[in-house]
Structures are given as structure tokens and as C-alpha cells.
Amino acid sequence: MGRTQSFWTARTTAVVGQLHLVGDRDFSLMSFDTVGDRICEPLRNHKISNTLFGVASTVGDFSIIWHVIGFLYAIGSMHRLQQAVALSIALGCESIIVNQGVKRLFRRERPTTSGDDRFDLRTPSTSSFPSGHASSATVAAIILVTFTGMPWAILWVAIAIIVAMSRVVVRIHHMSDIVGGVITGAVLGAIIAPIISSIIG
Known part of the structure; x- marks a missing residue:
């Protein structure tokens, strides 16, 4: 009887300890997100940054900005046109994997349903984690850097950061959705970019 009681006491203590650890992780995540939100608040109140990030969010929908960049880059070259088509196909694959795959595993609620009232935005239909904008921006930046190298790489990375943030x-x-999106996009980009290079050259 004493051994049985000791066993269940030990098991209960272990479970409670695990719950505390989960709670600590959740609290840390909330703190990280809260700090991130506070850092961004001045950007919402400044006219120029408000416009910049509002537009960046909108043109990031469906990876529009990256498709446009790809085909503008392709002007005057059949080889670059092939690269632009490959970029668009890669972004389509990324969207399916993230929006129809990864997001369904987490089903995290967004901080708001339709965004901050200071912005005019499309209401997203998918869950929050990871950020599709951040993921697609990372994939696009990796592929474009592979295509162009320096100094264009600086521009692609800068645009990706603005779109993600x-x-x-x-x-x-x-x-934390953005961090998850960047990590997801980095993994996908690291897989896709070499495949495109091996096919197109």
C-alpha cells in the first residue's frame, strides 16, 4: 500500500511539474507576442509607416508582390522568364503546404479577426500560425537571391522583412507567427531553390 501510494504521489508530482512547464512556455510566448505588439504600436500611429506596412500587408496577399517582382525581373530575357514562372510555381506550392497543411495542424487564433481598425485589410480565412506572408516572403527572397545574387539580394531581403513584419x-x-513563418519559409526555400537551379540552371 505504501509503495502504491508513493508511486502515484510521484506520478502526480511529475504531471503537475509538466503542466507548470507548459504554462511557463505559454506565458513566455504570450510575453514575447505582447512585447512585439508594443514595439509595433508607434508604427501604427505614424502616417508614413502606417501607409508602408498597410500597403505591404495588402500586396503580400496571395504573394502578389513576389509574382509582380518575378515577372518585372523577367522582362527582356527568356531565361529570366523561366525563372519567374518557377518562382510563381514555388510560391503556389508554398501556399498549399502552409495554408492547407501546416496551419491546419495548429489552428491558432489571430490577435484580431480583421486587423487593427487603423488599416483597411482583407479578412483572412486561415488560422494564425505560421504566418503565410512571412513564409512566402522568405521563400521568395531565398529564390530571388539565388537568381540575382548581390546587390539585389539586399533589396529582396528588405522587402521580405517589411512584408513579414x-x-x-x-x-x-x-x-511568434512571423518567427514560425520565417522558419517554415527558410526550410521550404532551402529545399525548393536548389531544385529550381538544377532544372533551369
């Missing part, structure tokens, strides 16, 4: 500024995503 815009989703926190407009309050459609938590900061």
Missing part, C-alpha cells in the same frame, strides 16, 4: 503591425498575426 507588416502582419504584426496591422495586428493580423502574433510576432
